[in-house]
Amino acid sequence: MISRIDLRGRTLSRRELLAELPRAEVDVEHAADVVAPILADVHARGAAALRDLSERFDGVRPAHVRVPAAQVQAAVDALDPQVRAALEETIRRVRQVHRAQKPADFTVQVAPGAQVRQRWIPVRRVGLYVPGGLAVYPSSVVMNVVAAQEAGVGALAVTSPPQRANGGLPDAVVLATCALLGVDEVYAAGGAQAIAMLAYGAVGSEDVDGETLCEPVDVITGPGNVYVTAAKRLVRGVVGIDSEAGPTEIAILADGTADADHVAADLVSQAEHDPLAASVLVTPSVELVGAVEAKLVDRAAATRHSARVQTSLAGRQSAIVLVDDLEAGLAVVNAYGAEHLEIQTADAAAVAERVTSAGAIFVGPYSPVSLGDYMAGSNHVLPTGGCSHFTSGLGVHSFVRAVQVVEYDADALAAVAGRIVALADAEGLPAHGEAVRARF
Known part of the structure; x- marks a missing residue:
């Protein structure tokens, strides 16, 4: 065996x-060739493409690409009490660990009147992909959402494939988990088309022509099949991604x-x-x-x-x-x-x-x-295929950026002005030095 x-x-x-x-x-390269037209279609046609592609790949045409908030809440109301208790305990433990992950700001006094601060700033908006193929993963909702929330991300969108057995909505336990976490922006979209929706945004709805359906995100995280992985590879640079799972x-x-x-x-x-x-x-x-x-x-x-x-x-x-x-x-x-x-x-x-x-x-x-x-x-969204040699699993760090803040006063700049000019001249960039000299 x-x-x-x-x-x-x-x-x-x-x-x-x-x-x-x-x-x-x-073969991610082959999958990328397959999904490239899908990304272009969603980019061009928005919600109409999402519905067509769901019908083609998932065998169901969702009535609503964005799941109505009432249906998200209805899922948690109908949740089995034992499953709810297990999810709530999972959320508590994952939140406890991820709260401790948040990196601290620091300030270094390089010299009198010269300081460099480092701030950790959360990204503006994230898209969280939850698979729904051979199995469904409410636990992945917890892992993605809690890490983003503890990072301080202000806007979260969760997307998961529509299920024929659930009337074109994502899996009921996935929806319920979103409700338990306070997430009401949930989409019935899977595969490469969901990645395109998150990366480029999508317009058009069944109610108002031209209405924005999904705003673009800054970072996409979450595991998926080879086509999801290929789509994430193709949109990397438009958005950040966690890894190619x-x-x-x-x-x-x-x-x-x-x-x-x-x-x-x-x-x-x-x-x-x-x-x-x-x-x-x-x-x-x-x-x-x-x-x-x-x-x-x-x-x-x-x-x-x-x-x-x-x-x-x-x-x-x-x-x-x-x-x-x-x-x-x-x-x-x-x-x-x-x-x-x-x-x-x-x-x-x-x-x-x-x-x-x-x-x-x-x-x-x-x-x-x-x-x-x-x-x-701990977080179960982890690097595969040997990628642990150079990358980490999902965590708070996946949703924050380090920004350095430089603040020198006149005396501190004057103290190093000559050395800046020397280095600028050595690099053949004299205007860099002149920008310092102009202040004195």
């Missing part, structure tokens, strides 16, 4: 190691102390997201490998999304990687840079401190990825 990659007894360079490790193949992935670094059933359960839990989801176990324990393989057979057969799970586990993106020891295992997971990395080893906390690349790290047998998906308080 799941392949083995045996790296024991081999000394590999970083390049060779990356070539050996499993990874989903996603690929298929979800889990890596587990485990030794012989790990519980094979826990490991198998966690690999299956990630595989149920998508046939392209990656489940990777890295271990020096041959005994653990055999036990996990047996448990995977049982769990994959018994789970609700069995076919999807089995496809994911059998795909080239999933594997069990055998290594000589934990030191070699750390080298593997640091090269892989998983979206989610579990450490199930002896002294797991110490091992986790040596991890240099991961979207989020889950330490010990009682910190599964599922905890982070819902209730840990």
